[in-house]
Amino acid sequence: MPKHAVEEEHPELKHPSTKRAKKVDADTPMSNLIEALDSQESVDEVKNVIHWFRSKDLxxxxxxxxxxASLLAKEKSKPLICVYVYxxxxxxxxxxxxxxxxLIVETLRLMQKELKDLDIPFVFVNAEARKDIVPGIVDFIKSNNASHVFANFEYEVDELRRDIKVLEQLSNEVQFNLYHDQIIVEPGTITTGSGKPMKVFTPYHKTWLGIIKDDPSLLDTVPPPSKNVKSVxxxxxxxxxxxxxxxxxxxxQDTRERIRALWPAGHSAGISRLHHFIHNKIEDYASTRSNPAKDSSSRLSAYFSSGTISVREALSALLTYNSNSADFSSSGASPGVASWVREICFRECYRQMMVVIPHNAMNLPQNLKFNFVQWEKDEEGWEKWKKGETGVPFIDAGMRQLNTEAYMHNRLRMNVSSYLYCNLLIDYRRGERYFAETLVDWDLCNNTQGWEPSYTVFNPVSQAEKNDPEGEYIRKWVPELRGVEGKAVFSPHDRLPEAEFEKLGYPRPHVDWRETKERCMQRFKTDMAGVEP
Ligand SMILES: Cc1cc2nc3c(=O)[nH]c(=O)nc-3n(C[C@H](O)[C@H](O)[C@H](O)COP(=O)(O)OP(=O)(O)OC[C@H]3O[C@@H](n4cnc5c(N)ncnc54)[C@H](O)[C@@H]3O)c2cc1C
Structure with a gap:
């Protein structure tokens, strides 16, 4: 199916041309925003102070x-007002x-109670359409006689551009202060020998570990705001x-209760999950993290992506646990600790990549050549993939976990994404969007980079045999296969006599893995040959 047709049917997947993408990369929204922030005139007279919460620092x-914001309000005996644009x-x-x-709305509710105890009003500006966001917040800031506005950076293109517009419209009457709060090390600052931002994970990780080891104060946390001295x-x-x-x-109602029980809202729920993980699970993390049946990862992603807990809080708790050492390398920490911190570092590296390759937030792959692949229109395969009925047990188990828990184990995310765009040859952006529409922990940086297409085609049968060796995860999520014994559970259609397979009520594989792997390799090779994005 030609690409434009995919976009016609799925307007949410629209993207600029690759030429335009390269222009955005050459003059990034982040550098434009920094420039605009730096050229602000400072506002000396402090009136009201505003903190603007976004959906990533809740x-x-x-x-x-x-x-x-609180320090300034306190110092000048002015009121602090908190706002969220809904x-x-x-x-x-x-x-x-x-x-x-x-999760976002429930967290806002809990935060409002906490802020009320501090006499800090927390209010909501309504912006029905997206175009109402900038005028809505600017009007709010001006109407409330604010002189200083504080917020934390969001690193995606639209959000950076929004902040540039806000700055323009505040036209030097109000000082806008943005902070790097989502991460430990500021994105864009880890560079190669030639001074360019590092884009390769292994050297990024090494440098990042060194920065934290040399300056553990990067992990210091800050206290909550002080009580408002003045009402407003x-x-x-x-x-x-x-x-x-x-x-x-x-x-x-059932779904709501199930999901809320899995992902209780609020800071204290996130913190107790963090402590439980550190004190009960982290030591086994390195050896068990790829086994989805063990479910041994922290399940903190929903809290990190909404900012319900901070990465500093996590790493400072880990510093205490690591005998007060900020050396989280494999020689300074246990395998479990080092391996978990490596994942936190992935999260940071993806933020750096987003800032330096901003087109990645615009429905375009990092490697722009993949934008020239002609994807298949396989609606039957798409529906089967979404429902977990592809006939491939490991894939189906992952998708059913996603549909039930709004969460999927990392190993499965890797497998189901590969299966969608390699074996079904369906535009990877559709899968990326389905994840956003389903995951509790959706995070644009992590999701788009998790979905970045590549030539690696995962074999879901050998992946299952290696990572779910007893077939426990498959049996948990695919009840049709609960009674299947031994290795047949990994590929029942090929490993059971036909009559036995028929009795299971489990679908046949929608496609042949080997044939579709060949098709994919051929397609990628042909469609990307000689293209110049
Ligand atoms: C196709 C695909 C899509 C993904 N989409 C998202 C997403 O929308 N939101 C999201 O937070 N993560 C995403 N990930 C990364 C990863 O799968 C999840 O962060 C992880 O499974 C969450 O479980 P956890 O909190 O128990 O992780 P843990 O293993 O306990 O890791 C701790 C934290 O490190 C970060 N992290 C872990 N693995 C990764 C990774 N591979 N890349 C970046 N950060 C990581 C997360 O913030 C996580 O909470 C995706 C991965 C893939 C392959």
């Missing part, structure tokens, strides 16, 4: 911008899942926590 503890269209635009939407009458915003947008509500 906590009052260890929140850098909020902390600095835009149902923004949830739609990003394809935010019901699970993540609900907040204008043009609502004190009512917004509802989850209609299109994002759970399909039933």
């Amino acid at each position: 906590r009052i503890q260890d929140n850098k911008a909020l902390h600095n 835009s149902p269209a923004e949830f739609e635009w990003h394809g935010t899942s019901p699970a993540r939407s609900d 009458d907040v204008k043009i915003a609502s004190p009512d926590v917004p509802p989850v947008p209609k299109s994002k509500r759970f399909d039933s």
Whole structure:
């Protein structure tokens, strides 16, 4: 199917041309924003102070911008006001899942209570359409007589451009201060010998570990805001926590309860999960993290992606656990600790990549050549993939976990993505979007880079044999296969006599793995040969 047709049917997958992408990369929104911030005139007279929460820093503890906003308000005896811009269209635009939407709204509710105890008003500006976001927040800032606005950086293109527009419209009357709060090491600052931002993980990881070891103060956390010294009458915003947008509500009360039990909202829920992980699970992490049946990872991604807990809080707790040493390399920490911190570093590296290769946030692959692949229109395969009915047990188990828990084990994310765009040859962007629409932990940086197409075609049968050797994970999620014994569970269609297979009520494989691997290799090779993005 020609690419333009994919976009016609799926407008949410629209993207600029690769030529345009290269222009964006050459003059990044991040550098434009930094330039605009640096050229602000400082505003000396402090009036009201505002902290603007975004969907990635939803906590009052260890929140850098909020902390600095509070310091200024306290020093000048001025009130601090907190605001969140609620835009149902923004949830739609990003394809935010019901699970993540609900987690965000519940977290806002809990934060409002915490802030109320500190006499800090937390209000909501409504921006029905995305185009209303900038005028809405600017109007709010001006109407509330604010002189200083604080917020934390978001690293995706649209969000960086939004902040540039806000700055322009504040036109030097209000000082806008942005902080790097999502990460330990500022994105873009880890460079190669020639001074270019590092884009390869292994050397990035090595440098990143060294920076933290040399300066453990990077892990220091900051306290929550102080109590407001002055009350304030907040204008043009609502004190009512917004509802989850209609299109994002759970399909039933049962689903809501199940998801909320798995992902309880709020900072203290995240912190107790962190401590439980460090004190009970981290030592086995390195040896068991790839086995989905062991479920031995932290399950903290939903908390990190919404900023309900900070990475500094996680690593400072780990520093204490690691005998007060900030050496998280394999020679300074146990295999479990070193291996978990490596994943945190992946998260940081992906933020650096997003800042330096911004086109990646625009529905385009990092390697732009993949944009020239002609994908298949296999609607039957697509439906089977989504439902977990491809006839490949490891893939189906992963997709069923996703549909039930709004979460999928990392090993499965790697396998189901490869299966979709390599074996089914379906545009990887559709899978990426389905993840956004389903995951509780959706994070644009991690998701787009997790979905970055490559030539590696995972074999879901050998992957299952290696990582789920007893077939426990498959049997848990694919009940049709619970009674299948031994290695047949990994590939029942090929390993059971036909009559026995038929009795299972489990689908036949939608495609032949080997043939489709060949097709994929051929397609990638032909479609990318000689292209110049
Ligand atoms: C196709 C694909 C899509 C993905 N989409 C997302 C997404 O939308 N949101 C998301 O947070 N992660 C995503 N990941 C990364 C990873 O699968 C999840 O972060 C992890 O499974 C979450 O489980 P955990 O919290 O128990 O992780 P742990 O293993 O306990 O790791 C700790 C933290 O490190 C970070 N992390 C772990 N693995 C990775 C990784 N491979 N890349 C970047 N950061 C990582 C996460 O913040 C995670 O919470 C994706 C991976 C792939 C292959």
